[in-house]
Amino acid sequence: VQLQASGGGLVQAGGSLRLSCEASGRTSILYMMAWFRQAPGKEREFVAAITWSAGSTYYADSVKGRFTISRVIPNNTLYLQMNSLKPEDAGAHYCAASRYWSASSFSMEGHYTFWGQGTQVTVSS
Numbered sequence: 599v600q601l602q603a604s605g606g607g608l609v610q611a612g613g614s615l616r617l618s619c620e621a622s623g624r625t626s627i628l629y630m631m632a633w634f635r636q637a638p639g640k641e642r643e644f645v646a647a648i649t650w651s652a653g654s655t656y657y658a659d660s661v662k663g664r665f666t667i668s669r670v671i672p673n674n675t676l677y678l679q680m681n682s683l684k685p686e687d688a689g690a691h692y693c694a695a696s697r698y699w700s701a702s703s704f705s706m707e708g709h710y711t712f713w714g715q716g717t718q719v720t721v722s723s
Contacts, residue, residue, distance in 0.1 A: 599623040601714030603693045608720045613683050619676040619693030619714055628695050631676045632710060633667060635719070637689035644705035645691070646678060656704065661687075683721045690716030 605617040621628065632647035646667035647656045655667050666679040676693055694710035703709040 599625060599628065599695055599712045601693050601695060601712055603691065603714040603717040606691060606717035606719045608722065609683055611683060611685060611721055611723050613721075614679070614681045615683065615719060617678040617680070617691055617693075617717060617719075619678075621674040621676065621695060621712075625674045627697050628712075629697055629699050630704065631669065631693060631695045632704070633676075633678045633691060633693055634707065635687070635689045635691045636716070637686075640689070642692070642707055647704050648676070649699065658705070680719070683719075685721045685723045688719055688721045691719050692716050 600622045601619055603619045605615060607615060609615050628650050630647055630649045633645040634642050635645050636642040644658050645661055646665055648667045648669055664682045668677045693714040695712040696710045700709060
């Protein structure tokens, strides 16, 4: 499975961006997909996840109510709609995919086998 992320850019605080991640290859094996982000000098952190078939969603507390994760199955595309952006939301954003579900690990990097390249989000204050 290959993942291609796009949609990053520069936005003012309070603005919006929509990230996309197109999956290709053996996408039928995927159970869930997620977004992670990494600010300079910080560890990569979980943002949101979605089960591919059922569409169940999960969010980090820091983005609840502002971000929405979604997917369009026929297009094999994952989205992250980011509203009310804050400077602390900035960083490289990565999409990831997993063949499995685990309630205890879905927010951890190690749960995901497939990763896209990062797309940069910059939020000016």
